[in-house]
Amino acid sequence: MPSVARLPVENGNPVRAMQELLRRLLAEDDIVGVFAPRQPPAKGAVMPSLITDPEALASVDPASPSFPVNAAQQVARLTRGDLDGKLIAVLRPCELRAFTELVKLNQGSLQNLIIVGADCHGAFDNDGFRAFMESNGGKPGIDNSADFLRRVSAGEFTAAANGGPALARACRACEHPAPEHADLTIGLFGQDTSRDVLLIPGTAQGEALVSRLGLATSGSGAGRDEALTRIRAERTAYRDAMFEETRAATATPAKLAEYLAACVGCYNCRAACPVCYCRECVFLTDVFAHEPWQYLGWARQKGALRMPTDTLFFHLTRMAHMSLSCVGCGQCSNACPNDIGVMELFRTVAARTQSAFDYEAGRNPDEKPPLTVFHQKEFAEVTGGHD
Amino acid sequence: MEAFEPTIIAFVCNWCTYTAADLAGTARMVQSPRLRLVRMMCTGMVDPKYVIKALLSGADGVLISGCHPGDCHYINGNYKARRRVKLLNEILTGFGFDERRLKLTWVGASEGNEFAATVNRMVEDIRALGPSEAAAVQAL
Known part of the structure; x- marks a missing residue:
């Protein structure tokens, strides 16, 4: 001491x-x-x-x-x-x-x-x-x-x-x-x-x-x-009760869509996120500048298409990118113009992903981010036991 | 009503599983036609976005398949893919996606029979599971 x-x-x-x-x-x-x-x-x-x-x-x-x-x-x-x-x-x-x-x-x-x-x-x-x-x-x-x-x-x-x-x-x-x-x-x-x-x-x-x-x-x-x-x-x-509540509110893709229904795609959560590390966000690039016929095709698949599109896609991708580094600071929720519980959602996911890799964001500067390293034998369950 | 036939998107590496798929085809092995192959240079370049996009756009399952551990043409791309699939599984199952919808396998270039078996097994599994949990969602 x-x-x-x-x-x-x-x-x-x-x-x-x-x-x-x-x-x-x-x-x-x-x-x-x-x-x-x-x-x-x-x-x-x-x-x-x-x-x-x-x-x-x-x-x-x-x-x-x-x-x-x-x-x-x-x-x-x-x-x-x-x-x-x-x-x-x-x-x-x-x-x-x-x-x-x-x-x-x-x-x-x-x-x-x-x-x-x-x-x-x-x-x-x-x-x-x-x-x-x-x-x-x-x-x-x-x-x-x-x-x-x-x-x-x-x-x-x-x-x-x-x-x-x-x-x-x-x-x-x-x-x-x-x-x-x-x-x-x-x-x-x-x-x-x-x-x-x-x-x-x-x-x-x-x-x-x-x-x-x-x-x-x-x-x-x-x-x-x-x-x-x-x-x-x-x-x-308090956190564990929040996780429980959020898990229940987003337990299916349809419920997740409902949870994010007010999202207007402003990407404020991304801008406010301290660990959204991409220098250029793919969601701001031409990859998402879809052609009119593409929208029409998606609409025909299900009879109707919610616009702006790519809402679930955006949030799920952001989870794949930064949930391992999420520190739960809450600035995403603070920045959301439509009061979506972004922090609750991302912290709940982050708790799952970080524990899967026995990792905790910000714990130790010498730890490597999980997606930058690997071991030859690990996660055999992912490939049905074959490693 | 027609019986449910799953649609599966497969991201396969050029050096191993794509070659195996080619072999299975030229050897006229019986395979389900419910799989759509996307040929990648390496499983290590399968961006999690591709998987998410496929599942949100109507795929009932996603298969990623590449070289056996130690055989990667780019040394370690398949190990990186394994971590990404682990990550995706943690994210997607939290929202009710069945973890069997995303599958990672190792199929070497000479294993045409193994490729055909993998395809048929996965189509069976997903057919039993039913349509994707995302099928009802109108928001992409």
């Missing part, structure tokens, strides 16, 4: 303590920038930003419950070449796991990167976040986030009680609330975040940073493990 440091919190706002940590890190000679979620100047969603000016860190907000985009693709973009130094990336656990998948696919790199993760209580979807902001009385963003941490730690937002905002379903079903293999983890679970938060090094690089910053380390993070175990158990139970 690595030793744990504590970051003191002043004026009851842990976001300021996180900003102070990032300010000290950015002041180091070899750190060229900080990539972190940042409050907008006026109202609106918190967006990932690349920050080089320490002044700008005053609006950084890793604790915000706003989650309009999974930042994995953006971090990947920043790590595809040389940077003349190290970049600090502050990521949610699901962003880190998605980024890990991109690293395995050679679309990002862990070199030149220091990953700071924070314990994640979850986030709202876009509608939920607006409702939360209104219900919290239009305070400045960072104070809102401190309020959020306090209220969510007390068990609020886990269900839409009294018509109030609830955390996104993806977050309520997320059994990975703590960052895995981050260099530094900001520990929030089980802590009185109005007094202090934990800083837990997870790698040698993280340990070196903590000692360079001269932070006092002390034993373990009291209470965090217990809180983590409890949160994981709650979320796993």
